[in-house]
Amino acid sequence: MTDLDAFPHPVYRDTVLAPLFEGVRAHYAAGMDAINRAHLVMLVETGILSRAEGAALAGALDAISAEVDPAALTYTGEHEDWFFLVEAQLRERLGDLGGALHTARSRNDMDHTLFKMALRPRVARVEAQVHDLAGTMLAKARAERDTLIVAYTHGQPAQPSTFGHYLAAATEVLLRDAARLSDAADGLEHSPMGAAAITTSGFPIDRARVAELLGFEGVLLNSYGCIASVDYVTGLYSAMKLPFVHLGRLVQDFAYWSAFEVGQLHLPRALVQISSIMPQKRNPVPIEHMRHLAAVTAGRCDMMVDTMRNTPFTDMNDSEGEVQQAGYAAFESGGRMLDLLAAVIAAARIDGARVRRNADAACVTITELADTLVRDEGLTFRAAHHVAAETARAVIAEGVPLGVGHAAFARAFEAQTGRATRLDAGAFAEATSPETFVARRDRPGGPAPAALDAAFDSYDETLARLRDRTRSRAARHAAADRARAAAFAALQET
Template sequence: MTSYDTFPDPTYRDTVLAPLFDGVKAHYAAHMAALNQAHLVMLSETDILTPDQTRPLAKALTEIDAEVDLDQLTYTGEHEDYFFLVEHLLREKLGDLGGMLHTARSRNDMDHTLFKLALRARAGQLLEEGAALAEAIVAKASDEADTLIVAYTHGQPAQPSTFGHYLAAVLEILLSDLERLSQAMDKLEDCPMGAAAITTSGFPIDRARVADLLGFAKPRLNSYGCIAGVDYVTGLYSAIKLIFLHLGRLVQDFGQWSSFEVGQLYVPNAFVQISSIMPQKRNPVPIEHMRHLASVTAGRCDMLVNTMHNTPFTDMNDSEGEVQQAGYATFESGGRMLRLLAAFVPACQINAKRVASNADAACVTITELADTLVRDEGLSFRAAHEIAAATAKDVIAREVPLSEGYATCVATFEAQTGKAPTLTEAGFAEAVSMRAFVTRRNRPGGPAPQALADALDTYTQALADLRAAHAARTTRHAQAETARAAAFARLMEA
């Protein structure tokens, strides 16, 4: 007969506690060692514990870290979790003194501190991969500043632009998304330690010192919020989601542009797979992989955020170990997508012949013809638009390039205004030229060479600022590690 008096229940052990224990081994054990060191240093410096207490505790912690083989460690249920295992090992070595390390702290504040330590490393790596992609796009946009493309709206050919101008639009959004990620990462820099269970402690703890030793910018102020607030989770994953939602749109364009019917984007052989049965096929399969990786990553972000929906504003397992660990797959799939896209963008090329063919077939420069009639002939835009529309309709019906529509334009102009235009055939050819169309659009943010160069300078500076902010965080983390190790070593010498 099953006994329900002994903890843990075997099914609870196997379905919850053992997986959580394995997760701590994989993701948090090293961070817990750092946390133990920082907390013990603080207990010593505030005289909450004496040197006669902190010295053996420090030595025992060092021995435990050296002796415990995480790879060989399995969950038996003897101890509820990894925290209690470490405390048990301390008490085996030191007797009741081993329990003194837990003075003025709780698993509540410890957990959220560990989660933030684990997240900030992963988020930092993702930010670096995003910045590397941005760097690749800057270089490609600069190289392709003069490369003409057909820009699409509503899935149809619209106007001429350049590949550089298109990529700069993608870059501007990516940088905005990375800045949002960086801001969300700043919320990982508030340390929960010292909140204890809910309300801080009656001991004279120094929360700022622990935060500093762990590389945080400062303590999180409200102790209740330290253990109940999940905004650092929801904010981070919301920011990550937007990166991949937006990059998925770029990848979708690449899929359309590289289709046989459009053919504007040429994907080199290194990124093409062939059909097992149809020898003529060139399948740019990496585009599909990037699309699904972006979608999977965005979906994982939704999973984390939605898990927090309608949960109580208190310490709860809904925001803790198993949920946190489930989120880490986000960084794996997201990182793969960013690295693949950063390799793909420099490799792909624009098919100039197909661009010219599509531009002719769709009369994509017709807007500039209307603009020219407004500027040079003094017409209203609506009147000019009607003449341009009639010209486009005629050449499309005849299946000839727009450059052959001069006679139609003149005849329509005369019929509508009662006079001949001053526009010459050479002037007409200039007005419907893709290159002239782009060159004339030299307003800020436009595709003309100078406007694009100015924009790329702005984006390059924004990327440098983003990298500098991240470097400041990582420098603080590294300096804290050095300072903590030195302070902890001094405990053993006291």
């Protein structure tokens, strides 16, 4: 029979406390040690604890770190969680003084500080992967600046462009996503320590000093908000979701482009699997894996945001422990997708012959013929559009490329205008070539070489700034680790 007066109830132990303990062992033990050390330095520096008390506590913390291996422990329920295990170890070594470390702090401010610290390297890693992918896309876009593709709208062939222009568009989106992710990463850079349970403390604590020793940019100001406002969670996962939503659209294009009927995107053998029964099949299944990894990652981000929905504006387990750990899966699946997409983009090539055939079959350059008639023949665009449409219908019916359809064009022009065209067969072929189409779209943002080169330079600058922001945070965290170690060591100097 279960003793209902003894904590913990065995079912609560097994379903809640033991998994939480395992999570701390995997993710938080080192962060809790860092918080303990930074808080102790502050307590001594402010005179809340004496130097002798600080030295004794520092020595005990060092001994616990050396003697207690989290990986070797099995949860028994003797101590509620890792925090109380460490405190019990301190009291075992120091007696009542062991409880002094918890002066002027709470599990509330500690937990959210701990969760932010655990997220920081994960965010830095996914930022680096996003930046690397953007760099890969930009390099590929430069290399494929002049490589023609058929661009699609509404699932139908629309106009010629270049693979470089297409990848530049995707790079712009990814850089905007990276900026949003960087802003969300900045949301992790303010320390809740010193908020205590809700209202700070009556002791003369130095919140800024603890923030500095833990590598934060500063303190999160309002103490109630430190333990209640979980917008660092919702903001981060909202921002993290977007790259995978947007990159999933790119992946879907790759799936369509690589289909046999379209065939303008080709993946090498290293990224293609064969059928177990159909010898003719080339299955670019990495595209499917990217698609589902992007969807799973976005879904995991949604889960984190939705878990916070309609929760009370206070300290709560809904934003702690197991919930925080559940979010880490998004970094795992997302990181795999980003690395795979970078490899696919680097290896992919455009099948120029298929592009040319598809362009001819669908008359994708016909818009430039209409524009040419406005410029060179003085037609209104609507009249030019009519002539171009009639020309396209005729050459498609005849099954010939648009570039050799001058006769069909001349008939359509005379029927619309009542006069003969001044465009001879050579001028007509030039106006309807994909190269002419691209070259004449030289306005900012267009696919013409000069316009793309200018865009590439701007993307380089944006990417460099984003990389600098990530490196700056990492440098501050590393400097804080060194400063904390030195300040902690100084507590034990005689």
